[in-house]
Amino acid sequence: MQRFRDFLKRKDIEISLRRYGIDALGAMAQGLFCSLLIGTILNTLGQQFHIGFLNAIIFTLGKGEAAVGYTIGGCASLMVGPAMAVAIGHALHAPAMVLFSLVPVGFATNAMGGAGGPLAVLVTAVIAAEFGKAVSKETKVDILVTPIVTILVGIGLAMLVAAPIGKGASWVGNIIMWATEQQPFVMGIIVSVIVGIALTLPISSAAICAANGGDLREPLKPTVPADCQEITLPWGSVMETMVLLNVDLM
Numbered sequence: 001m002q003r004f005r006d007f008l009k010r011k012d013i014e015i016s017l018r019r020y021g022i023d024a025l026g027a028m029a030q031g032l033f034c035s036l037l038i039g040t041i042l043n044t045l046g047q048q049f050h051i052g053f054l055n056a057i058i059f060t061l062g063k064g065e066a067a068v069g070y071t072i073g074g075c076a077s078l079m080v081g082p083a084m085a086v087a088i089g090h091a092l093h094a095p096a097m098v099l100f101s102l103v104p105v106g107f108a109t110n111a112m113g114g115a116g117g118p119l120a121v122l123v124t125a126v127i128a129a130e131f132g133k134a135v136s137k138e139t140k141v142d143i144l145v146t147p148i149v150t151i152l153v154g155i156g157l158a159m160l161v162a163a164p165i166g167k168g169a170s171w172v173g174n175i176i177m178w179a180t181e182q183q184p185f186v187m188g189i190i191v192s193v194i195v196g197i198a199l200t201l202p203i204s205s206a207a208i209c210a211a212n213g214g215d216l217r218e219p220l221k222p223t224v225p226a227d228c229q230e231i232t233l234p235w236g237s238v239m240e241t242m243v244l245l246n247v248d249l250m
Contacts, residue, residue: 011133012093020126023091028122031087032080039076046071081110084118085125085154098132101147105154112162116169120162128154 008015046054058070070078085106089099105128106121113120132150139145180187 007134011136013130013133019092024088024122024126027087027091028084028118028125031084032118034087035080035083036077039073039080041073042076043071043073046073079107081106081108081117081121084121085109085128088122088125089129092126092129092133094129094133095136095146097142097146098129098136098150101132101150102129102154104151105158108155109158109162112158112166114163114166114170115173116166117162119169120158120165123161123165124154124158127157 042054054072082103085102086099089102102125105124109121109124110117128150131153132146135149136146
């Protein structure tokens with residue numbers, strides 16, 4: 001048992017409420033802010049002030065009526081899962097290889113989790129990061145072992161728990177919405193008190209609300225106003241993309 005404790009200490013794996021319920025949850029809110037929320041702000045600014053660069057469709061997926069246009073904000077929102085997973089890994093002091101491997105873990109988990117995507121990402125990112133840290137730099141082929149273990153553990157766990165967590169979060173959210181419709185005054189007080197308590201604690205109220213909120217995949221299909229400017233860009237280098245944007249938007 002002592003050897004196991006020494007191993008956890010050497011790997012900086014701290015199984016505690018503070019590490020997972022405060023540090024990881026707070027970092028998750030930062031990842032949420034830097035992707036979904038910033039994307040929503042950019043889209044809103046583009047729509048309200050008719051800023052062509054922010055309001056343009058950067059690229060489209062599909063053909064005909066099934067085509068979906070992605071604005072700059074939509075692209076940012078698309079990365080909400082990876083952003084949260086990487087932020088959580090950073091809070092857990094994950095090494096570089098583990099941190100980079102959390103990108104596909106976060107994307108897959110959020111896609112499978114639906115309305116409960118953020119909560120599912122919290123669970124899978126924490127466990128995947130800790131497993132990745134445990135095997136990191138323990139073999140001569142670390143460049144293969146660490147990402148393989150991190151991705152397999154993360155996405156494998158997501159396949160098992162993401163959907164049930166999503167359904168649970170949707171159920172809780174629907175109960176809150178139903179109760180609010182029945183007794184708006186009483187439920188408004190209850191929700192306000194709960195969120196107010198969360199604001200005074202060293203945890204993230206934003207992450208808690210996001211975990212029990214609506215489906216975060218909806219911003220991936222933004223409603224594009226009729227006067228927006230469509231710019232379909234080829235897949236190329238970053239510099240080529242920026243040049244095309246500058247030419248078309250001048």
